[in-house]
Amino acid sequence: MHQAMVDIIVDAVIEQYQSEVIFCEDFLGISLEEWQDWKTGTAPFSAENMQKVKSLFSDYEWMLLQKMLRQTILFPEKRNYVVSEYKGMKTMIAKQWIQAGGVVELITQKDSHKKNITYNNKAYIDLKVSLHYGEWGYDDILV
16 A cells, blocks of 8 residues: 555544544444554455545546655655645646636535544535546546
8 A cells, every 4th residue: 555545544543533543434434443444554444435535526536646656756855845836736627627617516414423623613504516527437636
């Protein structure tokens, strides 16, 4: 398991579930020890749990995560700030999509395990930005 991937996944877990404990117990149905073993690469996840981890991301975000991993392989110094670069790229892409006529939706309801989040005592609004191509299943989505 590449550490940059783990860092981005853990950030998504914290963003969406508030803690790794809640994510493990309520969503994956595993112990924190199993989660730690997966993060360190000492134990693999089942295909089902790996699919659940992947569901933290839209298809486009998962592809972006893969691009970020490639960048950290080519430029190892990027490993130190991969999470902030991932978030920055999501923001830059969303801005481009909006300028290109993408659809912006305010996410007003969250799952019961996903709470409204504040960072540094600042409230954030959840937006979903989509590009639609007229073919079912091929829309690009950033959340």
